[in-house]
Amino acid sequence: MGRHNFKKLKIWQEGMEIVSENYRLTRTYPDFERFNLISQMNRSAVSIPSNISEGSSKSTNRHFIKYLENSLGSAFEWETQLIVSYNEKYLDEEKFEELETKILQIQKMIASFIDNLGK
Template sequence: MHNFKKLKIWDESMLLVSESYKLTRTLPEFEAYGLTSQMNRCAVSIPSNISEGSSKSSDKHFNKYLEDSLGSAFEWETQLNIAYNKRYLSKEKFNELEQKIKQIQKMISGFQSGLKL
């Protein structure tokens, strides 16, 4: 078992949740039940799966939750691209957030590689 609050991947993904909520507050109102909701659910899913998986009794079971977390990270990246393509955010903000999500994806993958499966 791992203490999720001591995991850098959890810390970084919690910061992404804040960034996601900050970004989605700027999206058009008509996106409230679409892109806004989906982006925030995905962002929340990343650290949620890390914390839930950390309670499992084996690294094999934890890895399944890390896979789900990684999937949500890729899904969030896709939604970020959609938001950018719709011109809901600047190129600079897009680049900043894209770099953050890619870093989280690498961190999760790297953490998975260190597990004893």
């Protein structure tokens, strides 16, 4: 396997899209969440594409998979934080459903990328 050009990977591009959506969203949160939910969400969002790019530098699929699994973990973590945000009424139902759909798609994409690498 050659190393992957992470910028060409659809999962990385979609991960970067989540990062942008995340920052747009968390900018509207109450100030008291700055060191709590906001920083947690920023961290897990950024971790999605970061792990993909870091993993793409590894020389074996087995090593790449480890980073992809971290990326997937961060996507699940971010989804939970999104649900918390919705429960706290920091976003409306329409925005919640849009972002929930996006994060579920990314989770599926990363999971099938892992499955394909593992073959």
